[in-house]
Amino acid sequence: MGYNEKELQEAYDHYKTEAEVQLNPDYNARQTIIGDNPEDTKDHNYGNNDVIGPDARHGTHVAGIIGADRNNDLGMKGVADNVKILVVRAVPDGDERDKDVANAIRYAVDNGAQIINMSFGKAYSPQKEAVDEAVKYAESKNVLLVHAAGNESQNTDVEPNFPNRKLKSGTEPNNWIEVGALSWEPNKVANFSNYGKKGVDLFSPGVALYSTVPGSKYEELDGTSMAAPVVAGVAALVKSYFPKITAAQLRQLLIESTVKFPEQQVNQPGGEGQVAFGELSNSGGEVNAYNAVKLALEWEKAGKIK
Incomplete structure (x- = not known):
């Protein structure tokens, strides 16, 4: 040869x-x-403006789901129309360091982000305190955090996925929403999706989502990474029409406005047999943009949104 x-x-x-x-x-x-020094979580003076990195496919796909142009008759339409994307790359390729996650959250907050989509996760968090402080900082600045639950078919109430809203102090912030992935197939829930009666708030589509990728192209991708920006997009849609809604209210609204089918039997992610959908999240529901806007109108009329 x-x-x-x-x-x-x-x-x-x-x-x-x-x-x-x-x-x-x-x-x-x-x-x-x-x-x-990656061990020095107080160090913020590093990084660069290279948001493309070795591969921008994942992030570009996520961004397109949130806010791809709805009026250019190309490819697909993003969930939200009136939205700006602030790109912050927390990891070049692979598991992200806690220091970078914490600094990415702080950077986004300080530069005007009102909703932060976090389509990443890992099984360990050696510097969780730094991330927790950044989460609390976002909470203090009224910024909603939308996080993908992960793709290990695991119960995150038992097998934690990081970052998460369970702070080491024992408290939980009111600006965090955790998202599992649904499938268009009859079994409803994506087989890979993580879940949790306590830790996951709601589900949204995460299988074969068609969105933007580099080079002015489009692809179908799967993952809770795709499900989270659907929710972030709905949050941005609501926020654009109701700018005074708080992050805590927005989280509550997205959960309360889900289409609920808690008793429906769905395939157990990663396993055999079926389980009631309500056992996989605390809402037992699927995000719904129409319901979210409708509920926001009701809240505004009732004076709940000032």
């Missing part, structure tokens, strides 16, 4: 990078590229 010069060079480059970076315990990418 013969190899041409291009193939040999590609193989050489691949294994050279693997040896020097991926398999090198002394390689410190943070120090080499960014110049910060």
